[in-house]
Amino acid sequence: MIRVYVVDDEKLVRRGIIGLIDWERYGMEVVGDSGSGEEALRFLREKGADILFSDLEMPGLSGIPFLQEVRRSFPRLQMVVLTMHQEFELIQQALRIGILDYITKAQIEEENADAFMQGVRKRYLEVERHYQRRERKVEKESIYVWELPDFSQAQAVARELEAQGFVFELLNETSFLFPCTIRPGLLQSIAGRFDRERSTLLEIREVAGVPYERLENALQTTGKRRLFQDRRPGEYCYAYAFPELLQEQEGCTREAVLQLSLEMAFMVRDQDYEEGMARIRTAALSAEERIAVFYHFDLHWAEFSGKDISRYFEETGHFLWWYQWREWFDEVRGLVLHSIEGTDAELATMEELHRAMNYIREHMDRDITLEELLRLTGMSKSHFSRKFKNLTGKTFVTYLNDLRIEAAKKYLTETRQPIYWIAKQVGYADERYFRRIFRERMGDNPRQFRENHQK
Known part of the structure; x- marks a missing residue:
């Protein structure tokens, strides 16, 4: 007590x-x-x-x-x-x-x-x-660590292990440590009954003499990143030598991932894609950062992939392991490649249009002129306008206004900011003009839309 x-x-x-x-x-x-x-x-x-x-x-x-x-x-x-x-x-x-x-x-x-x-x-x-x-060290050369996804499952596991007469101790509230003298087959059979997709049974070798605190820190940092990369569908048992878990893998930053994943070469050339995937796989990102960064990837390629970005969090919110993200990236890439099939000259045009669309999205809170986009892409007015409409189904002005209205809808439903503030944030200096454009597209004025849709 x-x-x-x-x-x-x-x-x-x-x-x-x-x-x-x-x-x-x-x-x-x-x-x-x-x-x-x-x-x-x-x-x-x-x-x-x-x-x-x-x-x-x-x-x-x-x-x-x-x-x-x-x-x-x-x-x-x-x-x-x-x-x-x-x-x-x-x-x-x-x-x-x-x-x-x-x-x-x-x-x-x-x-x-x-x-x-x-x-x-x-x-x-x-x-x-x-x-x-701080005072204890692992005595055995090899041990097993069973990691559960949450406390409620850990409690159920503890009752099961006690009923089976297993010798174990808690490494933390959701992780159990076992001596390697335990029968691995029996332990695996029990582990297989508890959420095989989210729980993990680890055999860790060369661990004798390692302080418990160092073991737990390694499992929660480099070990967690290693398992994220190594995990495969249906496989919940993994074995590592402890020195392996201490090895930091060089990965790119959040900014580098964003830059890499927005390049046309990354999407259209197989070698660039595989090299990029290898770098993204080891990127130093937390689970939350990964979801945020890859959302931008989905958003920036949406015009080519045709994916509904409003479903992004529903699609990816349950992802735990790299193989799930890799399958998702492959799907997005496949859709993009299907939409931009053509000669090298055509791909070069698509890359310039993609750059223009990203520029519009990033700068829609201020006045953007067609001349700016022509300077950015190096294309003539007629060529740009024709290709832009072929790709998006819209003129530059309509595309810009639609982006602004979509952003305004998010502000209206997710914040309590006044209408004039929202109009300015999405690029309309004249609040009355914003109200008119919004009503033309949505059928309601901004105030009515907020009342009907605010969360």
């Missing part, structure tokens, strides 16, 4: 806090309480505790000086601050000292106290694991 000590100078408040929380539910027990900082320090020196719940304002030693003394005398003791109000400056000082969390006394009586206490327990266990792992 996690031992809790409560200190508050008001006895009734102290008794109320102790009585209102179902401590056993969170694996905790109250081992003592007092009304002063001095008394609390005496108890902690004599008997100790794991978590201190402390008021910030008490007679004698209290507040920040009390927390500082506790941290100095008992560096491993975790602290939770109780306060009457959310005093910003005091709370900030307490957080810098290293408290787990803080809560107002009024909140303890509310329903959200359960979520708070669950969070306190989780953070306490994380800190404890950190202390323990």
Whole structure:
């Protein structure tokens, strides 16, 4: 059990806090309480505790000086601050000292106290694991690590493993560590019953003597990136030597990915495409950054691919592994290639038109003239206008207005900004002209559209 000590100078408040929380539910027990900082320090020196719940304002030693003394005398003791109000400056000082969390006394009586206490327990266990792992090293030459996608599945797995008599320990709340003496076939059969697409069973060799903390850090950083690249459909078991997991692979930046994926050569030449895919595969991007960056790729090629970009997040939101992204890239590329089949001269024209469309999209918040686009592409007015309409089905002016109206629709439905502000953001200096163009295209004026569609 996690031992809790409560200190508050008001006895009734102290008794109320102790009585209102179902401590056993969170694996905790109250081992003592007092009304002063001095008394609390005496108890902690004599008997100790794991978590201190402390008021910030008490007679004698209290507040920040009390927390500082506790941290100095008992560096491993975790602290939770109780306060009457959310005093910003005091709370900030307490957080810098290293408290787990803080809560107002009024909140303890509310329903959200359960979520708070669950969070306190989780953070306490994380800190404890950190202390323990600083001193522990892996003893076996090889181990198994089973990574689950979420806490609820990890709980179900823990019950299954306990029922089967497996020897294991938690590496974190969603990862289990097993000695390599375990029968791999039996472990794999159990792992195969729990979300094979999102969970992973790893055999890690050459790991003896590695600190637990270093192992977990490697799995969460370079190991996670390695698995993202290596994962294959239907395969959830992978084996690595620990030194492999420490090797950083050189990958391009977010900006380089964007630049690369927008080049016509990348799309139309097989060698350029494969070389580009290899660089994108190892790009230093988080899952969230990947979704954001590749959205721009989808957006910039939409005129050629014909894909409905409004479905992008629905299509890609569940992607976890590189092979899923690779299949998606291949699909987009196939659609683009189908739409721009032709001679090298024709492909050169398509590249200039693509550059023009990207330029329009990036600068639609200001006046753009046809002359600008002619200078950008080096094409004559008649040639540009004919080819542009053949590709988009629209004149330059219609294409620009449609882009602006689509952007305005997003602002109207996703923000509360005033109409004049939105008009300016999408390139209309004259609000009345914007309202007229919007109504012509949408049937409603901007205010009516917002009322009918705002999320």
